[in-house]
Amino acid sequence: MADVSVGIIGMGDMGKMYARRISAAGWRVNACDVPEKHEALMEEFADSANVNIMPNGHLVSRSSDYIIYSVEAKKIDEVVAKFGPSTKLGAVVGGQTSCKAPEIAAFERHLPTDVQIVSCHSLHGPGVNPHGQPLVIIQHRASNESVERVKKILSCLGSNYVYLSAAEHDRITADTQAVTHAAFLSMGAAWAANKQFPWEIARYIGGIENVKINVTLRIYANKWHVYAGLAILNPSAQQQIKQYAQSVTELFKLMLGGHREELTQRIKTAGAAVFPEDTLGDLLLRDEVLDRFSLGELPPERVRNNHLSLLAMVDSWWKLGIVPYRHQICSTPLYRMWLGITEYLFRNPELLQECIDTAIDDNTFRADDLEFTFAARDWSERVSFGNMDGYREKFEQIQQYFAPRFPEATRLGNEMIKTILEKTRET
């Protein structure tokens, strides 16, 4: 084992995080990125004795025993086609991309048949401590012995292994990540369209709103390709995102039409299906936690909101027959927060009633909800059409709008994630 070396192709945020932790645990790491970044990487890792920065993926592939591709999901085929044939005889190969269908297809297409395939996916971003987070292991074409080797290497992350097939992985992450991101991306799109910075408006400060704002900014501060890849390339994700957009539209129409009874009936039915009384444990999140992380001044009294984004989430879980708690074992931090605030609303009958009353009686959210509905449908269409360029254009435009607040939001978001994860880790 001492002689086993680890290759990392793609030294972006995730690749570097892996390289630092794996090398610190004593493994020799051979790593590369695109040639334009070679020199900068050499400098950055000059002091890391166990990290050997190489000029390209051929050199990494031919000299490493476990090779991890940590490149953009949309580039996986092109990169594996280039370097896969150079893989060391008998090595094990895996990938870190967020969607496994294209990754596994690329491995099967381009890797020599003697090469084994054990893939992985850390279910968190590069700024989150991997300790205790889920790490998916996919034994696709490999002996048990090779899986043990990979687990031994990755054990330095301290994550919890979750064993899935590639297809199971994609199905679950469509239910958890893709639809969660669609909701937050739509919130950001609506705020930007209305030229709002929500932390400057009293009705968007405090409690559930803090989570909405911090998570939205966290997503827009990341790279577009991460979200585009896991939504567009995941065969299961389109349906989920489409259902979410449809639920948003239908609920908004009921609100606009003043159909109190129908709206109440639908929300209560969905709530009962997703949060059945006899299966519930403690709440994932509580007021003290929710109120602590605000980008703006907390108003003296909580301001009402109809929470269309949350009502639509439960409605689409119900329509799709998804039981969100079943996915907790392989959930990301953002998914846990999203489930946390949704549950917080649905398990508080007074708050839910206030939400329905606000939806019917209060006109002040109509403009925001209209933009939110447009946004949810627009994201869904860009995903359905497989429109990478269109996704990027919209994402980066909104990213620019929020960029000035990213440093503060990231700092607050990190604290919030840490606190919330401590509260939700055992569940």
Ligand SMILES: NC(=O)C1=CN([C@@H]2O[C@H](COP(=O)(O)OP(=O)(O)OC[C@H]3O[C@@H](n4cnc5c(N)ncnc54)[C@H](OP(=O)(O)O)[C@@H]3O)[C@@H](O)[C@H]2O)C=CC1
């Ligand atoms: N960020 C996150 O929160 C998470 C991301 N992931 C997944 O991990 C993967 C990496 O993500 P992340 O690190 O954030 O993305 P980055 O964009 O930071 O890193 C990807 C790196 O791979 C490089 N690359 C592209 N082509 C090649 C090549 N031919 N040879 C060597 N390097 C190449 C890219 O260069 P260039 O920019 O020039 O293309 C880039 O530096 C993605 O598939 C993502 O979906 C998984 C979990 C969490």
Ligand SMILES: O=C(O)C(=O)Cc1ccc(O)cc1
């Ligand atoms: O927590 C989330 O959902 C994130 O946004 C971070 C993230 C992004 C991509 C992944 O493949 C895994 C985690």
